[in-house]
Amino acid sequence: MTASTSPDAAKAFRVVVFASGRGSNFAALLNAQKNDALPVEICALLSDKRTAPALSIAEDAGVPVIALRPRDFPDRLSFDTALFARAADFKPELIVLAGFMRVIETSIVEQWRGRMINIHPSLLPKYRGLRTHERAIEAGDAIHGASVHYVTPELDGGPVISQVRLPILKGESPVDLAARLLPLEQRLLTATVRLIAQRRIELGPDGVKVDGNAIAAPLRFDADGSLLP
Ligand code: GRF
DSSP: OOTTTOHHHHSOEEEEEEOSSOOHHHHHHHHHHHTTSSOEEEEEEEESOTTOHHHHHHHHHTOOEEEOOGGGSSSHHHHHHHHHHHHHHTOOSEEEESSOOSOOOHHHHHHTTTSEEEEESSOTTSSOSSOHHHHHHHTTOSEEEEEEEEOOSSTTOSOEEEEEEEEOOTTOOHHHHHHHHHHHHHHHHHHHHHHHHTTOEEEETTEEEETTEEOSSOEEEOTTSOBOO
16 A cells, blocks of 8 residues: 555644643644644644633634633633543644643643643753743853653653754843744744654653654754754
């Protein structure tokens, strides 16, 4: 059977994106998909915020949107159970957290282990959590960056798949640094999702595997989203 007649060849790699805010990383994934630079089907956008700008981006692109409000649920577990059940309806092979600003219940994270990634604006393991740009500047770091990692119950602590770096300029503000990093993040996320969709990356029992081999350090991408040797 040739690749073109294989049933698997026609089957799109199904992705669901979670976002709470602006949605520029989500938009980057959509654009790449539209330009045939990302061989995936973006099946839905899920959110915990009904007013997130990311929702309009999805609606404009004709991507189904599901937004549930945490305050309509008695606790975190029931909210997460409901949201992830809606995500599961789309039968995604991958969930991408792209600016999803909530801690997810451990039992739910475990169900999606190896099938859920997050983009984080720091060179993990440095600066888990918030205010990453400010903390990197305060620490006097010369280099900052972003990471894509598999999501595990430890906040921003899962195995790191890929990173992009950029130098911190002298006297630069956190806002300026964040603005310079954002397009690099978007290219990093897109390139990483592409490799996962091509089934070149997976989470093994001992960490991230690329082409079947465990990697000792995260993959490095340049500012344009090309894999560095
Ligand atoms: C990005 O900086 C991402 O790294 C972080 O949240 C931000 C989301 O931005 N997790 P956007 O909503 O994708 O524009």
